[in-house]
Amino acid sequence: AKEHVRRNRQSRTFMVENVIGELWAELEEGDRYVVVDCGGGTVDLTVHQIRLPEGHLKELYKASGGPYGSIGIDYEFEKLLCKIFGQDFIDQFKIKRPAAWVDLMIAFESRKRAAAPERTNPLNINLPFSFIDYYKKFRGHSVEHALRKSNVDFVKWSSQGMLRMNPDAMNSLFKPTIDHIIQHLTELFEKPEVSDIKFLFLVGGFAESLLLQQAVQDMLQGRSRIIIPHDVGLTILKGAVLFGLDPSIIKVRRSPLTYGVGVLNRFVEGKHPPEKLLVKDGTRWCTDVLDTFIAADQSVALGELVKRSYTPAKPSQQVIVIHVYCSEKEKVGFISEPGVRKCGTLRLDVSGTESTAPRREIQTLMQFGDTEIRAMAVDVSTGRTVKASIDFLSH
Numbered sequence: 001a002k003e004h005v006r007r008n009r010q011s012r013t014f015m016v017e018n019v020i021g022e023l024w025a026e027l028e029e030g031d032r033y034v035v036v037d038c039g040g041g042t043v044d045l046t047v048h049q050i051r052l053p054e055g056h057l058k059e060l061y062k063a064s065g066g067p068y069g070s071i072g073i074d075y076e077f078e079k080l081l082c083k084i085f086g087q088d089f090i091d092q093f094k095i096k097r098p099a100a101w102v103d104l105m106i107a108f109e110s111r112k113r114a115a116a117p118e119r120t121n122p123l124n125i126n127l128p129f130s131f132i133d134y135y136k137k138f139r140g141h142s143v144e145h146a147l148r149k150s151n152v153d154f155v156k157w158s159s160q161g162m163l164r165m166n167p168d169a170m171n172s173l174f175k176p177t178i179d180h181i182i183q184h185l186t187e188l189f190e191k192p193e194v195s196d197i198k199f200l201f202l203v204g205g206f207a208e209s210l211l212l213q214q215a216v217q218d219m220l221q222g223r224s225r226i227i228i229p230h231d232v233g234l235t236i237l238k239g240a241v242l243f244g245l246d247p248s249i250i251k252v253r254r255s256p257l258t259y260g261v262g263v264l265n266r267f268v269e270g271k272h273p274p275e276k277l278l279v280k281d282g283t284r285w286c287t288d289v290l291d292t293f294i295a296a297d298q299s300v301a302l303g304e305l306v307k308r309s310y311t312p313a314k315p316s317q318q319v320i321v322i323h324v325y326c327s328e329k330e331k332v333g334f335i336s337e338p339g340v341r342k343c344g345t346l347r348l349d350v351s352g353t354e355s356t357a358p359r360r361e362i363q364t365l366m367q368f369g370d371t372e373i374r375a376m377a378v379d380v381s382t383g384r385t386v387k388a389s390i391d392f393l394s395h
Contacts, residue, residue: 032060033199034224036185036216038206041069043181047194059254059299060193068184070112070206072177077108080173084150089138093131100130115170116210123170124162132161171211178215185219197224255300257326259343259373259390260292261364262335264313276334280313288334293366296330300368309380310362318351320362324375324390344390346377 037044047060082090094101111123144157154169267284278285293306324344325335361380373390
């Protein structure tokens with residue numbers, strides 16, 4: 001699932017390039033824009049800056065996700081049904097009549113898409129016959145009776161077997177989710193790196209909602225121009241295709257994770273935890289140290305090379321093993337911390353070789369490419385090299 005989310009984030013970026021082509025005459029060096037990807041489960045935000053003349057993009061703010069997708073409206077509808085018909089009935093109906101429950105939610109989905117700020121006529125939601133029938137058996141009275149007895153005045157019963165919701169009632173189901181999105185956007189616009197935003201691109205399936213579009217317009221108050229591409233529900237797919245054609249469009253991006261290698265450091269009393277102490281051949285070492293090459297949310301240029309030099313703990317070592325680790329946390333001290341995981345291994349066989357230097361030097365390098373990190377270990381005295389690739393998107 002994480003891989004899917006990260007690849008979608010890249011897709012958003014390259015979808016926007018397709019739209020930018022139409023706006024190119026209005027863009028200048030340094031112009032910034034926000035992409036707001038409104039999906040079913042989450043809403044993700046990314047900020048980019050135009051770098052001319054090539055039109056490359058610099059990522060100023062790493063995509064941030066929040067559980068504010070359109071599924072939140074479905075949850076609000078379910079809460080409304082529970083208020084009218086009872087939590088116990090809804091729970092049982094979902095178990096005993098799962099197909100009918102799906103039909104009901106599909107019927108709600110179609111009416112959900114018809115919600116609009118200026119709508120005045122009611123929205124009718126078809127209740128499956130099995131809902132009406134099962135409720136009568138479960139409660140001993142009709143659905144119509146339940147609606148009359150409930151305190152929900154804005155939902156009525158239609159003689160055609162439908163729930164009739166007035167527009168304000170439907171709009172109220174959107175409010176909690178849209179309020180979260182607007183709060184998320186407001187906090188983003190307060191960040192210093194998100195100043196002077198020229199465009200805001202609203203994409204993804206939920207971006208089709210006229211209520212959401214209106215709320216974003218009201219929040220912007222003319223500070224940025226809102227762009228809603230045609231077929232917004234297909235923009236992620238378009239972006240994925242563009243990303244496949246030219247993944248190098250982003251020349252500077254924010255690292256999604258912290259990357260580094262596990263090392264032994266000389267143990268320093270008072271600085272290192274006592275449980276990390278390892279005494280080997282009379283030398284006191286601190287184990288499990290993560291030597292960070294790049295931190296999460298740090299800017300990294302395409303092709304940028306980060307280099308470190310290490311000395312084997314024992315000069316007689318025949319095989320040098322270097323493990324590469326990653327973490328979502330920005331600051332990581334030890335590979336044993338929660339959330340740190342191994343994402344690659346460099347195994348350098350130095351058997352049968354001799355070094356004339358008093359201490360053997362092993363250089364470890366990480367180069368950040370289009371979609372992957374290339375890790376390399378080099379025995380400086382002999383030039384012997386091993387390489388490994390780490391997927392930049394899926395970790």
